[in-house]
Amino acid sequence: MKIAIIGGGAAGMMAAATLLEKGVNAEIHLFETNNVLGKKVSISGGGRCNVTTGITDRNILLSKYTRGNKFLIPSFYEFPPDKVMSWFESKGMPLKVEDDLRVFPKSDIGTDVIKVFEKLFKNRVVLHLNEPVTKLAPSSEKEFYLETKNNSYSFNIVIITSGGNAYGHTGSKGDGYNFAKSCNHTITKLGPSLNSFEIKQEWCKTLAGISLPNAKLEYIQKDKSKVSVNGPFLFTHFGISGPVTFALSSHLAFEEISKENPKEISFFPVSNSSFDFWNKELLDTFLQSPKKQVKHIISNYLPKRLAYEILTLCKVNPDKKSSEVSKEERKTTAKAFSGEIKLTLVSRMKGDEFVTAGGVTLAEINKTTMESKITPNLYFAGEVLDVDGLTGGFNLQSAWATGRLAGLSIAKKLVQKKIIK
Numbered sequence: 001m002k003i004a005i006i007g008g009g010a011a012g013m014m015a016a017a018t019l020l021e022k023g024v025n026a027e028i029h030l031f032e033t034n035n036v037l038g039k040k041v042s043i044s045g046g047g048r049c050n051v052t053t054g055i056t057d058r059n060i061l062l063s064k065y066t067r068g069n070k071f072l073i074p075s076f077y078e079f080p081p082d083k084v085m086s087w088f089e090s091k092g093m094p095l096k097v098e099d100d101l102r103v104f105p106k107s108d109i110g111t112d113v114i115k116v117f118e119k120l121f122k123n124r125v126v127l128h129l130n131e132p133v134t135k136l137a138p139s140s141e142k143e144f145y146l147e148t149k150n151n152s153y154s155f156n157i158v159i160i161t162s163g164g165n166a167y168g169h170t171g172s173k174g175d176g177y178n179f180a181k182s183c184n185h186t187i188t189k190l191g192p193s194l195n196s197f198e199i200k201q202e203w204c205k206t207l208a209g210i211s212l213p214n215a216k217l218e219y220i221q222k223d224k225s226k227v228s229v230n231g232p233f234l235f236t237h238f239g240i241s242g243p244v245t246f247a248l249s250s251h252l253a254f255e256e257i258s259k260e261n262p263k264e265i266s267f268f269p270v271s272n273s274s275f276d277f278w279n280k281e282l283l284d285t286f287l288q289s290p291k292k293q294v295k296h297i298i299s300n301y302l303p304k305r306l307a308y309e310i311l312t313l314c315k316v317n318p319d320k321k322s323s324e325v326s327k328e329e330r331k332t333t334a335k336a337f338s339g340e341i342k343l344t345l346v347s348r349m350k351g352d353e354f355v356t357a358g359g360v361t362l363a364e365i366n367k368t369t370m371e372s373k374i375t376p377n378l379y380f381a382g383e384v385l386d387v388d389g390l391t392g393g394f395n396l397q398s399a400w401a402t403g404r405l406a407g408l409s410i411a412k413k414l415v416q417k418k419i420i421k
């Protein structure tokens with residue numbers, strides 16, 4: 001019995017570790033393009049590796065996936081974030097949950113995650129590092145033909161864990177989509193997700209480096225439904241970035257965005273604030289401090305430079321005393337807090353997306369086993385599937401969980417065939 005895993009990233013490493021843990025009596029071969037395992041995993045989370053999330057509520061957790069959340073239910077039942085955490089800790093890697101519920105190794109060193117697997121695999125997994133798979137096809141009812149640059153192999157079971165096509169220099173170039181197709185699977189439309197945007201408005205760019213703890217962005221889609229996301233926001237020298245921008249990009253993954261086809265969004269510098277709230281809030285504050293310059297009052301709510309910029313956009317002299325601000329000017333300012341400021345997205349920042357939206361069509365995969373419904377003994381896990389989530393550890397969580405479930409299902413299948421130790 002020979003099992004091939006194509007891709008030594010998060011899903012592939014977890015699948016291999018699970019097969020070992022379950023004592024599967026088979027040769028486990030792990031193919032990896034790079035000369036190291038988990039290149040993308042180790043650079044994730046700014047090199048600290050945001051392993052998973054501290055969110056325990058299942059519905060909240062599933063809401064963090066823009067695509068594939070229902071598909072993930074069985075794998076998350078098997079391997080939810082708290083089990084992922086205890087799994088890593090049981091392997092000698094302590095974790096910490098930060099205030100925003102992102103989970104990192106206590107050491108803040110992403111490569112520590114890889115070390116966990118390297119230790120487990122020593123002399124137990126046949127590691128084919130620096131050996132990218134170039135071809136995969138079913139060769140008979142019970143075997144797959146697998147080709148690499150220098151060799152060809154046959155395997156009884158194959159798990160495709162070769163990731164998406166984001167950050168291709170880490171080795172994930174979308175090869176898994178071709179392997180899936182050669183095994184009769186279909187691939188959905190693909191698009192970038194979790195990226196920054198270039199913005200038309202020049203005033204934004206002058207604010208590069210300014211961040212907001214909880215801004216809101218809204219976009220009205222073609223079908224008139226509204227995408228509304230909130231969270232930390234960042235102005236950059238080209239436009240906008242930060243978690244809330246990434247969340248927006250996740251919803252716009254398949255929209256054409258270009259100078260010829262720009263998209264207008266509403267920008268709320270403070271989330272969840274209505275015009276009525278801001279109109280009253282500003283009125284009250286102006287009355288309380290009539291002699292204070294309006295720029296200083298607005299700076300109580302926003303970073304100074306942004307406050308100044310917003311007043312300028314509203315055509316309110318920032319140096320005016322608040323008692324001199326007219327009712328109309330106050331209303332214009334309140335509107336600026338409640339979505340009146342529009343930003344025009346003119347392009348995605350090329351190549352800075354963290355994940356690929358779309359992938360292997362989920363209807364073709366058994367979500368309780370990760371096995372193909374089309375080609376028996378072929379399994380999929382991780383980002384190669386049409387599953388993707390927001391930032392915050394959710395993409396690694398789905399890779400660990402689906403990789404785990406693939407490993408467990410194969411172990412179960414082999415027990416039924418009595419080829420387990």
Ligand SMILES: Cc1cc2nc3c(=O)[nH]c(=O)nc-3n(C[C@H](O)[C@H](O)[C@H](O)COP(=O)(O)OP(=O)(O)OC[C@H]3O[C@@H](n4cnc5c(N)ncnc54)[C@H](O)[C@@H]3O)c2cc1C
Binds near residue numbers: 051175176396
């Ligand atoms: C900069 C960045 C930061 C990120 N930060 C986070 C984060 O903090 N938290 C989070 O949850 N997610 C994060 N993500 C997303 C997360 O890293 C991925 O979603 C996750 O790694 C996907 O796991 P995977 O196993 O499916 O694919 P990958 O981890 O991409 O692994 C696929 C592996 O397959 C190998 N491979 C590809 N083709 C072949 C082939 N033909 N033959 C052999 N091997 C092949 C690749 O070299 C790669 O090692 C980040 C992504 C990026 C780019």
